[in-house]
Amino acid sequence: MLSSIRTGAWIDKDRLLFYPAIIVALTIVATTYVLISNSWLLPNGSPFGSDFVSFWVAAREAVAGSPHVPYERSLFEPVQLALFPKSGYFAFFYPPHYLMYLMPLGGLSYYAAFALWIFVTFGAAFWVLVQIAGKPKHLFLLALAFPATFLTISHGQNAFLSAALFGGGLLLLERRPILAGVLFGLLTFKPQLGLLIPLILLAGGHWRVIISACVTLFILMLLSALVFGIEVWGSFFAQADYAVLTMREGLVSWAKMISIYAGLRIFGFGDSIASILHWLIAAFVAAVTFWAWLPRNKIDHSLKKALVLTAALIVTPFGLNYDMFLLAPAIAFVVVHGMEAGFMPYEKSTLAMIYFSPMFVLLSMAGGFSLAPIFPIIMFALILRSMRSDAKHNAAVAVL
Template identity: 50%
Template sequence: MRVLESVRSGAWVNRDRLVTYPLLGLAVTFFATGYVILANNGALPNGSPFGSDYVSFWVAAREVLAGRPEVPYSMPLFAQAQNAVFGDGNFYAFFYPPPYLAYLVPFGTLSYFPSLFLWLGLTFATALWTLVRITGYRWEVILIALAFPVTFLTIAHGQNAFLSAALFGGALVLLPTRPIVAGILIGLLTFKPQLGLLIPLALISSTNWRAFATATVTTALATGSSVILFGVETFSAFLAQGSYAMETLREGHVAWEKMVSVYAMMRVAGAPDIPAMAVQLLVSAIVAVIVIRAWRFGGGFSHEERSAMLLIGSLLATPFSLNYDLFLLAPAVAFLASDGLRNGFPSYRLSLLAATYLFPIVVLLFMAGGISIAPVVLCLLFGHVAFSPGSTRAVRTTQSTAPAK
């Protein structure tokens, strides 16, 4: 009974554990990563350079600087450009819209590893800024964010999940007070449009018209500017490769085990493409209805709870999301923790947040065995927030949980 009560109240999540466990996790990750890199002469076990997904970003930026912005959207030419530099025979596709090229161009002026570390450092710093704005806490947030298992995944892949979380979370934290700035951030997030499927629904449902209009204008300006900078041919090439992007999802060119969507879970379980997509669309529709209801009618939810619901729901609503995209859970957990520390936690929420922080490790272990469980956990977390709003709070925050500011 004591254990159950501790889990219900979250009393076991105290300040000492919030500091000690992340420090231990960070140390293990640091030494394990160093060992793998040294054992493979500075590369990953498959022969790819560290931060392998960044290869496509960096080579794309260099092609733009060389006056060939259409190359990233031609698989044969882009593969040739990558192999000319790295010579490992691996290919990293570039499915991002042309405005994203503008984000990358400055990083193409550096050699690969300085560019990679600058990219990761700057984008992680923006994510930290967002998390600090959400929570109000500083060094503890930095430590916890560094030790978050998805942080390592993003760094090892050289991916853009830090930037996605910074723009998405930053827009939500600024939405009540600076809707125009929030709209600009949402417009900039369209470099990864699959993560923003629910955002227009939330803005319209809550009548955040200034943010909606600003996001629309920002998206239009980014698109128009990229046409001017990179040419109509580049946009045409991007649109032409859309069928290959769908083929990549449908045929598992990116392993479904690495994805965290309902569609990928169904494919891993042996379902054909059409039934798997049907289940994905059903889940997406249910999530959309719940988000619309929460953002339209309130239902006792705080802004932090609605923001967390939107972040988690965005991962569930798209068929194309990978394990590093789980970094969107960082601002989601931060919103819920901040709300709970101020107003009190509903039963089991604090324990669930701690489990959410650790669950990417379990996801990776199951992934290695060819099993996908991420959507199940995301559904549980989304359901808890959706059906346990702040109006039903039963547990107050204790002094031992809150870190010092």
């Protein structure tokens, strides 16, 4: 058994097909049972995909000519409660150009919009995974069974879109730099996940990507100002304090978050100490990532891309459990490297643990604490180990 764990031999083709199929089937049956038992609602009274309430209602308001409503709780909360009386309030912390992404959903019923949103965004993420790793039949089951997939769907969240844009931008970086920049520009709807993107682009000297991303962001801001009025940007910035308060006071449970900051708050650290420790670790991770992307260090492209995807989850102070879907393209990049260069001892088994980590995070959340910060750090360390192994191999080849 220990030998199988060391080599990863237990991860064979049959298990890669059978166990994900079982997970998907059990998930569908369990979710259906919960919904039927609660008159097609969640136990807390919210519709399935509860976070999607804010996206859909915001889209309706934008279509109706009231794009400022999502940014003012005194206006947004009554609209939500009128449609979903038992759901509670779901804030909308996204910039106005994200409203443009959502507007096509505003004319549909809730569940029609929800289904379209999940289908399109998961399809985009899956396409990126296939471009990275190939083998769509195997990947489809693995992607569906990935626990972060369930978290994203059950919340009706945008992690599929984040992974598609982030992973797609990295995938196209060398071959299609202009398009890569467009994808990074579109990712600015969730800026807390892209904190390291400017850093790696500067380190790698990807100037065309930088220019393309900046132009894309400028066009998005200009279009949203023209469509909604410049005042909506003022409303967006005015609610920034509420977003900070949400994180600092745990208005969204710290147990649902994946950041080091949230984990420290759960363990009793105050805001100042937790912030300092978080940003010290984030600075170290950012420095290592910057170093890895310097061309002179000749780090394998797949490992560099996996590193920045993983680092993004460590660096952000405001990430939630469904954002762990960003690990899907990271795992895919590491697997591609392993298939080409060979897997290190325990690498396959560690990747399997990372694959199931969102499930462990969900279980810890139910217990009122968070294991979430641990797994991106383990993944980050695993990638660094692969880089070190490659460096030793290259040095040996050079000597020969």
